[in-house]
Amino acid sequence: MYDYLVVGAGLYGAIFAHEAKNAGKKVLVIDKRSTVAGNIYTEEIEGIHVHKYGAHIFHTNNKKVWEYINQFAEFNRFTNSPVANYKGELYSLPFNMYTFNKMWGVVTPEEAEKKINEQRKEIVGEPKNLEEQAISLVGRDIYEKLIKGYTEKQWGRDCRELPSFIIKRLPVRLTFDNNYFNALYQGIPIGGYTKMINNLLKDIKVELNVDYLENKQKYNSIAKKIIYTGAIDAYFDYKFGNLEYRSVKFENELLDIPNFQGNAAVNYTDKDTPWTRIIEHKWFEFGKDIDGNDLPKTVISKEYSSEWKLGDEPYYPVNDVKNNELYEKYKNLADKQNKVIFGGRLGEYKYYDMDKTIEVVLDMCQLELY
Ligand code: UDP
Numbered sequence: 001m002y003d004y005l006v007v008g009a010g011l012y013g014a015i016f017a018h019e020a021k022n023a024g025k026k027v028l029v030i031d032k033r034s035t036v037a038g039n040i041y042t043e044e045i046e047g048i049h050v051h052k053y054g055a056h057i058f059h060t061n062n063k064k065v066w067e068y069i070n071q072f073a074e075f076n077r078f079t080n081s082p083v084a085n086y087k088g089e090l091y092s093l094p095f096n097m098y099t100f101n102k103m104w105g106v107v108t109p110e111e112a113e114k115k116i117n118e119q120r121k122e123i124v125g126e127p128k129n130l131e132e133q134a135i136s137l138v139g140r141d142i143y144e145k146l147i148k149g150y151t152e153k154q155w156g157r158d159c160r161e162l163p164s165f166i167i168k169r170l171p172v173r174l175t176f177d178n179n180y181f182n183a184l185y186q187g188i189p190i191g192g193y194t195k196m197i198n199n200l201l202k203d204i205k206v207e208l209n210v211d212y213l214e215n216k217q218k219y220n221s222i223a224k225k226i227i228y229t230g231a232i233d234a235y236f237d238y239k240f241g242n243l244e245y246r247s248v249k250f251e252n253e254l255l256d257i258p259n260f261q262g263n264a265a266v267n268y269t270d271k272d273t274p275w276t277r278i279i280e281h282k283w284f285e286f287g288k289d290i291d292g293n294d295l296p297k298t299v300i301s302k303e304y305s306s307e308w309k310l311g312d313e314p315y316y317p318v319n320d321v322k323n324n325e326l327y328e329k330y331k332n333l334a335d336k337q338n339k340v341i342f343g344g345r346l347g348e349y350k351y352y353d354m355d356k357t358i359e360v361v362l363d364m365c366q367l368e369l370y
């Protein structure tokens with residue numbers, strides 16, 4: 001009999017399993033995929049660690065989280081500074097003095113602020129949705145060229161129907177600072193995220209290619225408790241209807257050139273380009289292999305966002321009012337399952353970044369294990 005069956009070998013599941021084992025518990029981890037690491041899985045192709053389920057850049061302000069994860073990986077000094085491509089015009093992200101200079105020709109912070117203030121006047125009162133929030137942060141010009149098209153492709157919804165918190169993830173700065181994140185600590189694990197997860201799962205029994213939901217009775221009978229990190233609505237067989245998610249499809253290409261776009265991420269912010277962004281994975285590691293040699297080839301991934309349907313991989317929860325209400329109904333059921341703990345981006349239907357995931361699972365471990 002296992003003390004814990006962990007369903008899902010992603011970041012949340014792997015950390016729980018690691019902590020449970022350290023606390024002397026008997027643990028089994030299962031995953032329906034043939035690989036560990038969930039959506040942070042990286043695969044090595046031509047010496048490049050390819051982020052198979054989308055780019056993941058670790059960043060946090062939480063020192064405890066940073067120290068914790070550094071036990072399992074050494075992080076490089078990568079700093080995310082994506083470029084926006086709007087119909088061939090290139091802009092710096094996040095919104096900063098380089099962006100404002102290119103957009104309006106302003107040179108000083110004072111001039112930039114004046115321009116933004118003029119434009120944000122059109123929003124009076126508390127912003128009610130993402131569009132109003134964006135305009136009140138940076139004005140209409142930037143909204144139209146760098147936010148609207150990208151966001152509507154990414155979420156498949158009108159910006160007036162999206163919650164404003166999504167855009168608050170992006171900083172706005174009156175300095176020449178292209179660092180996308182406001183984070184004290186940032187980097188990519190040297191050797192890839194899969195290696196980091198394997199370090200967490202060291203000496204823990206893992207079974208891949210097995211579907212918990214299809215064999216629930218059997219799996220429930222072999223463990224005292226279940227840590228479930230899959231989609232909460234799937235667990236309950238979508239009985240109240242499905243929660244909405246965005247899914248992502250990737251078109252990967254191995255190119256026989258050393259440099260395709262000169263940056264890890266280029267966002268296509270117009271509405272007509274069908275992909276949202278192109279990731280060139282080698283730049284997460286400065287174009288070098290593990291021994292510091294320049295890599296002759298490159299791997300790129302075009303990212304296409306789509307509405308999730310049964311059979312697709314869920315990536316992003318759509319945390320609008322309607323879905324959050326539906327989630328609460330599932331959460332009520334989940335709270336009554338004494339044997340099962342629901343966790344992670346899918347189990348809690350929250351747009352968690354990796355650092356937040358670590359924070360919540362460590363909190364959960366405190367309550368559960370010690
Ligand atoms: N966003 C945007 N333009 C960009 C990049 C981001 O409008 O060039 C908006 C968009 O609404 C997106 C949100 O900011 O959903 C959050 O972007 P982030 O890069 O944090 O998303 P993730 O990397 O998690 O997909």
